[in-house]
Amino acid sequence: MSRIQLTGTLICANEAQAAVVATHLPRHVALTRAEAGCIRFDVTPTDDPLVWDVAELFATEEAFRAHQERVAASEWGAATAGIERTYTIVELAD
Incomplete structure (x- = not known):
């Protein structure tokens, strides 16, 4: 079996979208980290307040x-x- 890795960015068009992300992100992260098979799940802000690294x-x-x-x-x-x-999204060999 192979692991699946996703990397990238979440890019908001404006402050209203960034506010939606900020509001909903904590629960999304908590639920995802609790999923069976989740090894790592990080969504972190960048220097740009409209962009998050995933x-x-x-x-x-x-x-x-x-x-x-x-x-x-x-x-x-x-x-x-x-x-x-x-x-x-890439497949990583074990």
């Missing part, structure tokens, strides 16, 4: 898919649907 690592492709499905149906997913994301 780093995720899941134990298996199945765990990553389950995370993606949960997020799509979550409050976070709905609230941040219009916010730009630039992600790279």
Whole structure:
């Protein structure tokens, strides 16, 4: 089995979107870190107040898919649907 790594950025268009991220991010992080198969999940602010760095690592492709499905149906997913994301997803050999 291979681990799945996602890295990239969450890019807000304006301060209103950044406020949405700030409001919803703590719960999103807590829920994600509690998921089965989540090894690492970090969303950290950058020097630009509209941009966050994202780093995720899941134990298996199945765990990553389950995370993606949960997020799509979550409050976070709905609230941040219009916010730009630039992600790279890679499979890491064990």
